Amino acid sequence: MPGVVRGTGLTMDIEIDLVVDGTTHSLSVDTRTTLLDALRERLQVISPKKGCDHGQCGTCTVLLDGRRHLTCLALAVAHDGAEVVTAAGLGSDGLHPVQRSFLTHDGYQCGYCTPGQVCSAVGMLDEVAQGHPSHVTEDLTAEVDLDDAEIRERMSGNLCRCGAYPGILAAVREAARG
Amino acid sequence: MRALDYRRPESAQEAVELVSSHPGARYLAGGSNLVDHLKLGVAAPDVLVDVSRLPLDDVEEVEGEDGAVLRIGANVRNSDLAAHPVVRSRFPVVARATLAGASGQIRNQATTAGNLLQRTRCVYFQDVTTACNKRKPGTGCSALGGYARYNAILGASAHCVTTHPSDLAVGLAAVDATVVVLGVEGERRIRLEDLHRLPGDRPEADTTLAASDLITAVELPMVDTDTRSTYAKVRDRASFAFALVSVAATLRMEGDRVGEVRIAWGGVAHKPWRARRAEAALTGGGIEEDAVRAAVDEELATATTDDGTAYKVAMVRNTTTMTLLRLAGEVRR
Numbered sequence: 001m002p003g004v005v006r007g008t009g010l011t012m013d014i015e016i017d018l019v020v021d022g023t024t025h026s027l028s029v030d031t032r033t034t035l036l037d038a039l040r041e042r043l044q045v046i047s048p049k050k051g052c053d054h055g056q057c058g059t060c061t062v063l064l065d066g067r068r069h070l071t072c073l074a075l076a077v078a079h080d081g082a083e084v085v086t087a088a089g090l091g092s093d094g095l096h097p098v099q100r101s102f103l104t105h106d107g108y109q110c111g112y113c114t115p116g117q118v119c120s121a122v123g124m125l126d127e128v129a130q131g132h133p134s135h136v137t138e139d140l141t142a143e144v145d146l147d148d149a150e151i152r153e154r155m156s157g158n159l160c161r162c163g164a165y166p167g168i169l170a171a172v173r174e175a176a177r178g
Numbered sequence: 179m180r181a182l183d184y185r186r187p188e189s190a191q192e193a194v195e196l197v198s199s200h201p202g203a204r205y206l207a208g209g210s211n212l213v214d215h216l217k218l219g220v221a222a223p224d225v226l227v228d229v230s231r232l233p234l235d236d237v238e239e240v241e242g243e244d245g246a247v248l249r250i251g252a253n254v255r256n257s258d259l260a261a262h263p264v265v266r267s268r269f270p271v272v273a274r275a276t277l278a279g280a281s282g283q284i285r286n287q288a289t290t291a292g293n294l295l296q297r298t299r300c301v302y303f304q305d306v307t308t309a310c311n312k313r314k315p316g317t318g319c320s321a322l323g324g325y326a327r328y329n330a331i332l333g334a335s336a337h338c339v340t341t342h343p344s345d346l347a348v349g350l351a352a353v354d355a356t357v358v359v360l361g362v363e364g365e366r367r368i369r370l371e372d373l374h375r376l377p378g379d380r381p382e383a384d385t386t387l388a389a390s391d392l393i394t395a396v397e398l399p400m401v402d403t404d405t406r407s408t409y410a411k412v413r414d415r416a417s418f419a420f421a422l423v424s425v426a427a428t429l430r431m432e433g434d435r436v437g438e439v440r441i442a443w444g445g446v447a448h449k450p451w452r453a454r455r456a457e458a459a460l461t462g463g464g465i466e467e468d469a470v471r472a473a474v475d476e477e478l479a480t481a482t483t484d485d486g487t488a489y490k491v492a493m494v495r496n497t498t499t500m501t502l503l504r505l506a507g508e509v510r511r
Binding site: 010011012014031032034053054055058061067068069070073074075077078120123124127130131132133134135137140141152153154155156157158 | 181182183184206209210213214216217226228230257260261263266267270273274277278280281282283284286287416417418
C-alpha cells in the first residue's frame with residue numbers, strides 16, 4: 001500500500017508526492033481527486049486548464065513522466081511520484097521553441113486552450129521523433145513525413161473554440177522544422 | 179462520487195484476491211474510461227484496485243501451445259502497441275485499429291486490456307437520468323426508439339441495442355487473438371471472439387469475465403508474411419470520434435483465389451462481429467466487387483434496422499468492399 005490512508009467514511013486521504021515543473025510537492029489528497037484538481041486547486045499550478053473535464057477537449061494536457069497526457073481523467077493517487085511538466089514549466093530559459101512558434105503564428109485567440117495545445121505539440125513532436133505512426137500514415141513502417149494532414153490528425157485531441165486552427169497548424173509546422 | 183478506498187497490489191495474484199474479496203471493488207488501469215464513469219455516476223465502486231503499475235507491459239514473441247504468438251502485456255499503452263515494430267509490420271490491422279481510436283493523449287494513457295473492457299458510449303448509458311438496462315438492469319432501454327445513429331444492426335435484443343466502442347477489439351477479432359485471464363482459479367485463455375457477448379436479457383454484462391477476472395495479456399498468433407491486413411473506420415468527423423461502422427480485414431491470396439480471408443466489423447453489434455458467413459462465401463473465389471457485396475449481404479441477412487440505423491447496411495457493404503479490394507490490390511503489387 002502506498003502512502004498513508006486516513007478514512008472518515010466520507011472521505012479517504014492519501015499522501016502523495018508530485019514533481020511539478022521541477023519542484024517536489026508532498027500533499028494529502030482525497031482518493032477521488034483528479035490530477036488536474038490536485039494541480040490547480042491544491043498546488044495553485046493553474047497553467048493546465050479545465051475545459052470539458054471528460055477527456056474530450058485536451059485543454060488539461062501536460063507532460064506526465066515525459067509524455068503528453070490528460071490530467072482530468074487521471075486520479076492523483078494513481079500518479080504518486082510522477083513528474084509533471086506544464087506549459088509554464090516548459091522553457092528552461094525563457095520560452096520553449098513551440099511557445100515561440102505559437103506567438104509568431106498567432107496560434108490562439110482567447111488563449112484558454114493554449115497551454116494544452118503547447119504541451120500536446122511538444123509531446124506529439126517527441127512521438128514523431130520516436131517514429132510513432134498515426135491514423136493517416138500511409139506506410140506504417142516508413143519514417144514519418146509530418147505533413148499538414150499528419151499534424152491535424154495528431155493534434156485532434158486538442159480543441160480550440162476560437163477556431164485558431166490555421167495558426168496552430170502553422171505554429172506546429174514551424175516548430176517541427178526546428 | 180462516493181468515498182473510495184485505493185489499493186495498489188504488488189502482484190496480479192494479489193490484485194485478483196483483493197477484487198474477489200471486495201464486492202464493490204473495481205480494477206483501475208489507465209483510467210480514461212473509469213474515471214469518467216466515476217464523475218458521471220455510471221460507476222460507483224468503493225475500492226479501486228490499481229493494476230497500472232503491475233509489470234504487464236512487454237510485447238514479445240513467445241512459443242504458445244499452438245505455435246508462435248506475439249504476447250502483448252495488458253498494461254501496454256495503446257500508443258506503444260501501435261508503434262511496436264512487429265505490430266506495424268506483421269499486424270497492420272491491429273496497429274491501424276489502435277490508431278483509429280481516441281486521441282494522442284488518451285492513447286498514451288489507455289491500456290490494451292482497458293481498451294477491450296471500455297464500456298459503450300451510448301448517450302443513455304452515460305446519462306444517469308435516463309432508463310438503461312445496461313447501467314441499471316430492469317429500467318428499460320431509452321435507445322429503442324430514441325437517438326439511434328450509433329445503435330446495433332446485428333445481434334441486438336429487446337433489452338439493449340448498443341454497440342461496443344473499441345476499435346482495437348475489432349482489429350484483434352480479425353487476427354484470431356486470445357485473451358489471457360487470471361481468475362480466482364488460476365490462468366485461462368479465452369478467444370477474443372468469446373470475450374465480448376451479445377446483450378440478450380443480460381445487457382449489464384459486456385463480457386464473459388467475472389468481476390475479479392484480470393486480463394494479463396493478449397496473444398496474437400503469428401501470421402504468414404504473405405497475409406495483408408488493414409482497418410477502415412467511418413465516423414462523423416475525420417478524427418477522435420467513435421465508429422459508425424468499421425471493418426478489420428486480413429487477406430491471403432493463392433494466385434487469383436482467396437486462400438484465407440478474415441473480416442470483423444465494428445459499430446454494428448454489442449461485440450466485434452466476425453463475419454464468418456461472408457468469409458466462407460469469399461474463400462476460394464476472387465476478390466471482385468460483386469462477389470464481396472454478395473458475401474456481405476449474406477452476412478447481413480439477419481440485420482435489423484430502423485430509421486436511425488438503416489444507413490449502416492450500405493455503409494458496411496461499401497466499406498468492406500473498399501477494404502478488400504484495397505488489400506487485393508496490395509497483394510498484386
